[in-house]
Amino acid sequence: MLSTGGEEKKKREVPTASVTYEVTGTGTADITYQARNESGKATVEKAAALPWRKTVPVPLGRSPVVSIVLGEKGGQARCAVAVQGRHMQSATASGGFGRATCSGTLPSPSPSPADAAG
Structure with missing residues (x-):
């Protein structure tokens, strides 16, 4: 017999x-x-209308990063990263195909008592 729910609980x-x-x-x-x-891949939003804002959960131990690329017509845009409401970094992109990247740091996941006892 096949079990459909057991794998998810693991x-x-x-x-x-x-x-x-x-x-x-x-x-x-x-x-x-x-x-x-799950795969660790970044999410991409093409031609997102500015201003843009998104709050998401990021796994502890990973680096939260946001990158922006302006279009051919250029302009100016500023990215910023905040972790649990605390500002981490900001940067500005300008001009045709201007780029900027902002990142922050998250704490490493603390080992559970079961992991420490092993």
Whole structure:
């Protein structure tokens, strides 16, 4: 017989921290950011309308990162990262295909008592 629910229970819940990414400016930008993702791949939003803001859970031990790329027409946009409401970093992109990257740090996950006893 096949068991459908047993595999999901074996997955350990990864602790996360709340991260807010914010991009201000006018026009649009391609925005790439790290969020809780099983494969570890970044999420990409093409031609996102500015201003843009998103709060997502990011696994502890990972680096929250947001990158912006302006379009051919350029302009100016500013990215910022806040971890649990605390500002970490900001940067500005300007001009045609201007780029900026902002990152922060999250604490490493603390070992559970069961891990420490082993």
